Amino acid sequence: MKLVLRDITKRFGTLVANDAISLTVEPGEIHALLGENGAGKSTLMNVLYGLYQADAGEIELDGVVQHFSGPGDAIAAGIGMVHQHFMLIPVFTVAENVMLGNESTGFAGTLDVDEARQRVQKISDQFGFHVNPDALVEDLPVGVQQRVEIIKALSRDAQVLVLDEPTAVLTPQETDELMQIMRELKESGKAIVFITHKLREVREVADKITVIRLGKVVGEADPKASNAELASLMVGRPVELTVHKDPMKPGPDTLDVERLRVIDAAGRVHVDDVSFTIRAGEILAVAGVQGNGQTELTEALLGLQDRVEGSIRLHGEELVGRSVRHILDAGVGFIPEDRQTEGLVGAFTIAENLMLNRSHGEPFVRHGTLQLERLEGFAKEKLEEYDVRAPGITTLAGQLSGGNQQKVVVARELSRDVSLLVAAQPTRGVDVGSIEFIHKQIVAGRDAGMAVLVVSTELDEVVSLADRIMVLYRGRVVGIVPADTPRDVLGLMMTGERPEGAIA
Amino acid sequence: MSTPTSEASIPLHETPLAGVTTVVDKKAAVILSVMTAGLLLVVAFFPQDGDTTFRLAVPSDFAQLPRVTVPSTLTAWVLIIVCLLCAGWSIVLYRRKLQTPLWLMVIYSLGWMIGFLAWAASGGTIPVVGLLSGSLALAVPLVFGALGGVLGERSGVVNIAIDGQLLAGAFAAAMIGSALNSTWAGLVAAMVAGTLVALILGLFAITYLVDQVIVGVVLNVLVIGLTSFMFTQVLAPNAETLNSPPRFTAVVIPVLGDIPLIGPIFFRQSAVVYLLYIAVAVVTWSLYRTRWGLRVRAVGEHPTAADTVGINVIRTRYRTILIAGAVAGMGGAFYTLVSVPQFNREMTGGAGYIALAAVIFGKWDPIRATLAALLFGFASNLQGVLSVIGSPVPSEFMLMLPYVVTIFAVAGLVGRSRPPAADGIPYRKG
Ligand SMILES: Nc1ncnc2c1ncn2[C@@H]1O[C@H](COP(=O)(O)OP(=O)(O)OP(=O)(O)O)[C@@H](O)[C@H]1O
Ligand SMILES: [Mg+2]
Numbered sequence: 048m049k050l051v052l053r054d055i056t057k058r059f060g061t062l063v064a065n066d067a068i069s070l071t072v073e074p075g076e077i078h079a080l081l082g083e084n085g086a087g088k089s090t091l092m093n094v095l096y097g098l099y100q101a102d103a104g105e106i107e108l109d110g111v112v113q114h115f116s117g118p119g120d121a122i123a124a125g126i127g128m129v130h131q132h133f134m135l136i137p138v139f140t141v142a143e144n145v146m147l148g149n150e151s152t153g154f155a156g157t158l159d160v161d162e163a164r165q166r167v168q169k170i171s172d173q174f175g176f177h178v179n180p181d182a183l184v185e186d187l188p189v190g191v192q193q194r195v196e197i198i199k200a201l202s203r204d205a206q207v208l209v210l211d212e213p214t215a216v217l218t219p220q221e222t223d224e225l226m227q228i229m230r231e232l233k234e235s236g237k238a239i240v241f242i243t244h245k246l247r248e249v250r251e252v253a254d255k256i257t258v259i260r261l262g263k264v265v266g267e268a269d270p271k272a273s274n275a276e277l278a279s280l281m282v283g284r285p286v287e288l289t290v291h292k293d294p295m296k297p298g299p300d301t302l303d304v305e306r307l308r309v310i311d312a313a314g315r316v317h318v319d320d321v322s323f324t325i326r327a328g329e330i331l332a333v334a335g336v337q338g339n340g341q342t343e344l345t346e347a348l349l350g351l352q353d354r355v356e357g358s359i360r361l362h363g364e365e366l367v368g369r370s371v372r373h374i375l376d377a378g379v380g381f382i383p384e385d386r387q388t389e390g391l392v393g394a395f396t397i398a399e400n401l402m403l404n405r406s407h408g409e410p411f412v413r414h415g416t417l418q419l420e421r422l423e424g425f426a427k428e429k430l431e432e433y434d435v436r437a438p439g440i441t442t443l444a445g446q447l448s449g450g451n452q453q454k455v456v457v458a459r460e461l462s463r464d465v466s467l468l469v470a471a472q473p474t475r476g477v478d479v480g481s482i483e484f485i486h487k488q489i490v491a492g493r494d495a496g497m498a499v500l501v502v503s504t505e506l507d508e509v510v511s512l513a514d515r516i517m518v519l520y521r522g523r524v525v526g527i528v529p530a531d532t533p534r535d536v537l538g539l540m541m542t543g544e545r546p547e548g549a550i551a
Numbered sequence: 552m553s554t555p556t557s558e559a560s561i562p563l564h565e566t567p568l569a570g571v572t573t574v575v576d577k578k579a580a581v582i583l584s585v586m587t588a589g590l591l592l593v594v595a596f597f598p599q600d601g602d603t604t605f606r607l608a609v610p611s612d613f614a615q616l617p618r619v620t621v622p623s624t625l626t627a628w629v630l631i632i633v634c635l636l637c638a639g640w641s642i643v644l645y646r647r648k649l650q651t652p653l654w655l656m657v658i659y660s661l662g663w664m665i666g667f668l669a670w671a672a673s674g675g676t677i678p679v680v681g682l683l684s685g686s687l688a689l690a691v692p693l694v695f696g697a698l699g700g701v702l703g704e705r706s707g708v709v710n711i712a713i714d715g716q717l718l719a720g721a722f723a724a725a726m727i728g729s730a731l732n733s734t735w736a737g738l739v740a741a742m743v744a745g746t747l748v749a750l751i752l753g754l755f756a757i758t759y760l761v762d763q764v765i766v767g768v769v770l771n772v773l774v775i776g777l778t779s780f781m782f783t784q785v786l787a788p789n790a791e792t793l794n795s796p797p798r799f800t801a802v803v804i805p806v807l808g809d810i811p812l813i814g815p816i817f818f819r820q821s822a823v824v825y826l827l828y829i830a831v832a833v834v835t836w837s838l839y840r841t842r843w844g845l846r847v848r849a850v851g852e853h854p855t856a857a858d859t860v861g862i863n864v865i866r867t868r869y870r871t872i873l874i875a876g877a878v879a880g881m882g883g884a885f886y887t888l889v890s891v892p893q894f895n896r897e898m899t900g901g902a903g904y905i906a907l908a909a910v911i912f913g914k915w916d917p918i919r920a921t922l923a924a925l926l927f928g929f930a931s932n933l934q935g936v937l938s939v940i941g942s943p944v945p946s947e948f949m950l951m952l953p954y955v956v957t958i959f960a961v962a963g964l965v966g967r968s969r970p971p972a973a974d975g976i977p978y979r980k981g
Contacts, residue, residue: 096859098858098859098980117858117861117863118858118859118860118861119860119861119862120861122860122861123861128859130859133856134853134855134856134859134860135853135856136848136849136852136853136856136857137852137853137972138972139848139849139852143845146845147845147846147849147856147857147860147862148846148857148860148861148862149860149861150842150845152841152842155841156837156841156842156843157841157842158840158841158842158845199860310572310574311574312574313574314571314572314574315568315570315571316568316569316570316571316572317568317569318569319569319570320569340569354574521568521569522568522569522570523569
């Protein structure tokens with residue numbers, strides 16, 4: 048099915064998120080949309096999907112102008128979308144999620160779960176997804192959830208498939224598999240719109256590239272263009288794609304973790320016998336396939352896990368069993384993995400979000416009263432410094448684009464005086480220009496004597512930030528190795544194999 | 552590293568783990584111990600002479616079960632020992648990192664309750680059938696209310712106004728039932744009244760995004776005011792024409808109604824109670840097994856996700872709470888068309904709040920919420936029965952019983968509960 052978007056304009060109040068954007072996607076084509084955070088990519092796709100009504104412009108499918116009053120219409124017309132933030136119901140099974148809104152029923156509206164199960168199985172077999180239709184979505188790793196989203200779209204017979212940053216939460220292997228799937232879908236004649244911030248992926252699968260900046264199409268790019276060219280077209284200036292950092296000057300031990308064990312309420316052991324040390328002025332990066340205990344490890348450091356055994360010492364002070372408040376006050380900063388549920392309060396303004404973890408005293412609260420002027424000044428400064436694209440500091444955090452939400456979280460944590468920064472996926476969903484900036488900030492913090500624990504599923508990020516690399520597999524440390532360890536060794540370690548002399 | 556190896560080493564459907572251990576809650580062991588100690592102290596300090604009789608049959612049974620007469624204090628002690636064994640076993644299990652099984656809890660609860668009754672009703676007779684069927688009667692409006700509450704909250708609308716819906720239902724049933732001299736017209740009127748309250752709730756909570764708890768509380772106060780005003784101004788002066796509704800009489804179901812013990816309790820009831828059985832079954836079935844139910848739950852868990860697959864969130868929520876209002880309204884009819892054939896000011900006595908509690912104790916599940924409501928009905932009725940028999944416990948103290956039993960049962964039997972994720976959050980597009 049051929050998709051034509053013609054002069055789509057979408058405004059939010061005074062903000063023009065899409066300014067007369069035109070786009071043509073042919074069947075059997077993968078069309079990449081590139082653009083900075085807040086450029087308007089998701090907005091454009093939401094218009095196409097019927098979630099937003101365009102203020103001007105037309106959507107045309109196979110030459111017929113469409114009028115979508117809601118996603119139901121768009122789905123019926125053959126449009127499928129995998130959203131930037133998953134649209135799955137965690138407590139439902141895969142089959143239930145796939146059938147929702149498109150249920151086949153028997154007598155008196157009874158659900159035909161078997162039929163849905165078969166539908167999942169069929170698509171799953173066809174594309175080699177390995178998804179169990181009866182699994183609860185909340186128990187699935189994100190990579191599999193992603194596939195469930197794709198199955199959802201395909202089961203409704205989508206001819207135009209929109210993938211909005213589908214790889215942001217995937218591991219490199221999962222990403223490779225997804226790109227293989229995209230190629231297969233393309234072979235079967237689907238038109239695919241692919242949004243990503245990762246230039247490698249664009250060059251690998253895209254047939255055509257359109258770049259959007261500030262709500263306008265700024266040009267098309269050749270898929271064979273170099274990373275640097277694509278990046279500068281996106282951001283409008285040259286971008287440094289590698290992190291420059293001086294050799295570390297490590298100080299005394301800041302964080303000392305010994306024999307850490309984390310167990311969840313169901314008795315599953317997520318972290319087992321993990322010991323490591325981070326010195327002041329050092330970045331320890333944790334590599335590993337997502338779901339191998341990284342989340343639980345960072346949460347345990349922050350006091351967010353209930354059943355923790357072993358010891359976590361910050362400057363010699365035991366943190367196990369202390370409250371989150373105490374740990375934050377002891378000088379720990381935290382960039383959580385999931386900005387939407389843990390990092391931000393969507394219904395609060397940007398300014399309020401920027402002071403969330405400093406609501407207990409100076410500088411923003413005095414005698415129990417908010418110091419609004421001081422907060423305003425601070426928020427404006429951070430907005431500027433971190434290049435958060437928003438109408439103003441009173442914009443609700445929930446209305447920011449994904450990458451801009453991430454920048455607000457990073458700004459909050461890095462602007463506090465901390466001796467340990469725990470950063471889980473600090474650049475998830477952030478555009479190349481901002482990745483450069485965030486990395487610089489993290490390295491600056493390290494140079495100023497901060498101890499940093501970075502968790503990332505991006506091997507690039509791990510390698511470029513780390514002073515040392517710790518690889519986790521099934522909750523255990525496979526090894527702690529120097530930053531210059533070859534990638535194939537790291538990859539091997541991520542599957543649990545321990546090379547010679549790995550413990551550094 | 553090739554893809555197949557990574558797939559072989561990490562099963563795709565599970566999180567790769569370092570291992571699994573068992574995590575056991577010590578709650579069960581603690582509650583059993585505390586409850587046993589309580590009973591033991593009471594029996595030790597206030598021993599009772601005499602016997603207790605349990606009457607298991609009603610005269611009309613075709614096969615009469617015998618009366619059971621036991622020595623009060625001795626029986627109590629025997630059952631305390633049973634309770635001690637259960638509690639001890641639960642502690643042993645906890646030490647061995649094993650969960651206390653449900654059957655143990657059931658044996659314990661029965662043992663404790665019979666032991667307590669044997670002691671408390673010393674020298675008297677406990678009409679077991681009366682005790683249980685009375686419990687059911689007290690629980691009927693609670694169950695209807697709880698079903699309505701479960702439906703609403705499953706779709707994401709917190710309904711504090713259950714009490715208002717019960718009261719409005721009772722009022723409408725009395726008035727329309729009297730005016731048309733028809734029980735069924737009264738019942739329909741009650742459903743309409745409950746639906747109207749739900750409509751106002753929806754208007755503010757869904758359309759105008761007002762805080763749901765606030766709207767609910769205001770609605771309760773509004774209904775109390777309105778019905779009280781109408782009662783003094785309209786119903787009381789015209790009591791014969793407007794406040795003396797006909798009554799649903801008990802209907803004995805053939806065969807089922809003749810089973811000893813069970814028959815008189817469950818199957819010699821009024822049509823409203825039979826409707827209740829149907830309502831519990833239909834709500835449970837439709838919530839879990841139908842398209843409608845799937846959509847209701849989706850809207851209550853993740854409205855944005857439901858919206859993106861083309862489900863109209865607002866319409867689904869409205870439809871659900873209107874149905875829920877009708878169900879709760881039926882519970883109100885029970886007051887005036889079955890219990891007392893007459894409306895009185897604030898006659899629900901806050902039952903709607905208890906129903907709300909049953910929703911939460913029942914973990915937002917219709918069957919469990921029903922059981923929670925039944926338990927509450929039992930505790931209330933026990934208090935009534937014991938004060939009639941004249942038990943050694945001061946009656947003021949007995950008034951606490953329903954609440955104490957509910958709290959202990961909930962704390963002991965219900966694990967961690969998780970409400971629907973979008974419960975109480977208004978949905979705003981975009
Ligand atoms: N519902 C909304 N209300 C108000 N403003 C909004 C809303 N949704 C998006 N915006 C604004 O519109 C602009 C475009 O956002 P959009 O989500 O389309 O960006 P994006 O290109 O997808 O960015 P990212 O790469 O970070 O996901 C942003 O400035 C954002 O703040
Ligand atoms: Mg986006």
